[in-house]
Amino acid sequence: MSTGMARPRIHLLATGGTIAGEADPAGDGARYRAGVRPVEQLLAAVPGLDATAELSAEQILALDSKDMTPADWLTILAATRRALADTTIAGIVILHGTDTLEETAYFLHLTLPGDKPVVLTGAMRPADHPEADGPANLRAAVCLAASPSAQGKGVLAVMNRTAYPARWLCKARTHGLDAFESARPWTDGRPDGRCADLSPATLPRVDLLMGYAGAPPELVDACVAGGARGLVLALTGHGSVPAAWQPALARARGHGVAILRASRCAGPVDHNANADDDREGWLTAGDLPPAKARIALMLALARGGEAQSFLQLEE
Structure with a gap:
């Protein structure tokens, strides 16, 4: 049903992670393979998501985030900057594994200008889990990226119905949906972007x-x-x-x-x-x-x- 209001356009960048994972048949339910499902399949698992925002998406990586490297950060940065430069895009959602999500978020915190919302999210359970948390996290991330309240807060993350600022984000627990915490609320977030003009081909070791x-x-x-x-x-x-x-x-x-x-x-x-x-x-x-x-x-x-x-x- 149309409300007569234009929906903001939110662009999704998928990098893999548990949110795109599936159970490993050889793991007897104890293991899974991250980064298996493409972003189109993840979007299809969240019916009605396009009622919140006009969505576009691209698959830029398909990694378990334990294998994320500084070179991959530069790939994510380049894709995010391209999307932010598009005047039709109001905000970005990045799908990411939880193991190094706080590192990627902080890297982007220092290298993005902060004029549009950038929200990272992931999942603690793979996509084929009977109680997968990825769809709810994806919906929450899109809603936050589309919200005027996210303007001017810098890079954010959303997990388990809670938003966090990248500067103070930390994965604190190995299990459970409440694996993340922060020393400050997301409303204390603010852009940094001191390296927003930096475009290195590589990062020093x-x-x-x-x-x-x-x-x-x-x-x-x-x-x-x-x-x-x-x-x-x-x-x-x-x-x-x-x-x-x-x-x-x-x-x-x-x-x-x-x-x-x-x-x-x-x-x-x-x-x-x-x-x-x-x-x-x-x-x-x-x-x-x-x-x-x-x-x-x-x-x-x-x-x-x-x-x-x-x-x-x-x-």
């Missing part, structure tokens, strides 16, 4: 190393030998650097590798607190968790300039 009791310093040397341009250290406590790592980190700095202290814990790693970062030439993550600090460092290195100032723009 930045590795993430976990600090733990007895962690060998040879891990640092191996990353440098492998070509890392940056290292994010997911350290204990307030970013405490093991004494045994200090010589290896000094060697890395001597090769021009950026070193960023982050923490396994919640809470900030403050510059020059618990370490003399200025003397050592180390960067600090503030309250960014290690995986997001890695993304920020990759973009800081790709952009050039003073990396710590880039990182400190985050609140």
Whole structure:
């Protein structure tokens, strides 16, 4: 039934994930294959969705998001930017696996201008599950992307009837429909886009190393030998650097590798607190968790300039 009001056009970008998954016949119900169903099939499973918005869709990837790479982020970024440049499109929905959804969302948070809504969603159950959550998540994501309330909130995600801002989004649980959480509500979201003018052909390699009791310093040397341009250290406590790592980190700095202290814990790693970062030439993550600090460092290195100032723009 027509209401006389024009429906906004929402463009879907499908990348695979559990939302497009099917049970693995060899898994006895315990496993599934992600990214199997095409986006047209996912849309057909949500009757009446086109009453909310005029829909268009394209399949840009078909991955299990555990296999997502920085090169894939650039593919998603390019497709999203193309769609956002279309004046007939009011918002974007990106279908994505949940394992690395928070990383892709944060990457887009830093690289998109924020003038139109971009909403990521996925599923914790595959599409052929008798109680699949993907259709409800897809409907919620389209509704949010089409809503004026999503304007000016930056990149968002929707899971289990809850919206989240990309900046504070985190997958906190391995099971359950309530697998995601955020330190702030989605209404606190705002665009960042400090790299919206950046179009790198590749992203610099930045590795993430976990600090733990007895962690060998040879891990640092191996990353440098492998070509890392940056290292994010997911350290204990307030970013405490093991004494045994200090010589290896000094060697890395001597090769021009950026070193960023982050923490396994919640809470900030403050510059020059618990370490003399200025003397050592180390960067600090503030309250960014290690995986997001890695993304920020990759973009800081790709952009050039003073990396710590880039990182400190985050609140």
